[in-house]
Amino acid sequence: MTVAVVIGAGGGLGRALAAALEAAGSYGSILRLGRGSTPPLDLLSEPSVAAAAAWAAAQGEIRFVLDATGFLHDARFRPERGWRDLDPAHMAHAFAVNAIGPALLMKHFCPRFPRESRAMFATLSARVGSIGDNRLGGWHSYRASKAALNQLVRTAAVELRRHNPAGVCVALHPGTVDTALSAPFAKTGLDVRPPDVAAGELLAMLGEMGAEHSGGFYDQRGEAIPW
Ligand SMILES: NC(=O)c1ccc[n+]([C@@H]2O[C@H](COP(=O)([O-])OP(=O)(O)OC[C@H]3O[C@@H](n4cnc5c(N)ncnc54)[C@H](OP(=O)(O)O)[C@@H]3O)[C@@H](O)[C@H]2O)c1
Numbered sequence: 001m002t003v004a005v006v007i008g009a010g011g012g013l014g015r016a017l018a019a020a021l022e023a024a025g026s027y028g029s030i031l032r033l034g035r036g037s038t039p040p041l042d043l044l045s046e047p048s049v050a051a052a053a054a055w056a057a058a059q060g061e062i063r064f065v066l067d068a069t070g071f072l073h074d075a076r077f078r079p080e081r082g083w084r085d086l087d088p089a090h091m092a093h094a095f096a097v098n099a100i101g102p103a104l105l106m107k108h109f110c111p112r113f114p115r116e117s118r119a120m121f122a123t124l125s126a127r128v129g130s131i132g133d134n135r136l137g138g139w140h141s142y143r144a145s146k147a148a149l150n151q152l153v154r155t156a157a158v159e160l161r162r163h164n165p166a167g168v169c170v171a172l173h174p175g176t177v178d179t180a181l182s183a184p185f186a187k188t189g190l191d192v193r194p195p196d197v198a199a200g201e202l203l204a205m206l207g208e209m210g211a212e213h214s215g216g217f218y219d220q221r222g223e224a225i226p227w
Helices: 012-024 046-059 088-112 140-163 195-208
Strands: 002-007 029-033 061-067 120-124 168-172
Touching: 002 012, 002 046, 012 029, 012 061, 012 195, 029 046, 046 088, 061 088, 088 120, 088 140, 120 140, 120 195, 140 168, 168 195
Parallel strands: 002 029, 002 061, 061 120, 120 168
Antiparallel strands: none
């Protein structure tokens, strides 16, 4: 049986992506993982990532891993406006969730991909992680951790190509989507889309992607974003 795994399936985009994958019916089973799933997957606990990957592989052949986890703000930390707001604990948490966590997903899930048939790892990054596109400043931890994520995706894509020449490993910007993550910052005037619309667009775009796209950073229309 073929399996697609959605990680962060309890989040705004993750829930919509899992539902859209289920509706499309292209995989035998859609596995929803996150801190509240059974087994639980917490990006801050490598043993939980390893155990969840082993459990997923026991359900069938993992063909698609979609990482919809991410951190921008919580009760403790708000995105920085400037230098004075920099806090090592905030920065460490952003890197742990947005960069190191997805790297652990690649470590434990990608080696389980088949060696020949189509296999894909896609992670939700953010346009503000683009260094070339940074004209406004601020949001230091989120920007820098997503830039690190993009580099990790590029690096993993090189390794995935050796494992499976048809493999695809990409970072995506989903656009501005109406979720808990964006809610405090989604100003009027921005094109804020419902999660189900964004999920449909992302999956349609991923469906068109092949090995030639691997290692890239794309927006919701499939256009490459500058690093
Ligand atoms: N919404 C937007 O406008 C927008 C724009 C650009 C990029 N993005 C990116 O899209 C992704 C999804 O964001 P969203 O808008 O759907 O946000 P969300 O609703 O806040 O969902 C975030 C998800 O990350 C999970 N998560 C956080 N820390 C975790 C940890 N330690 N271990 C495992 N899972 C953890 C959460 O799990 P719990 O359910 O357990 O809390 C939740 O499922 C993020 O990477 C975000 O940066 C979103």
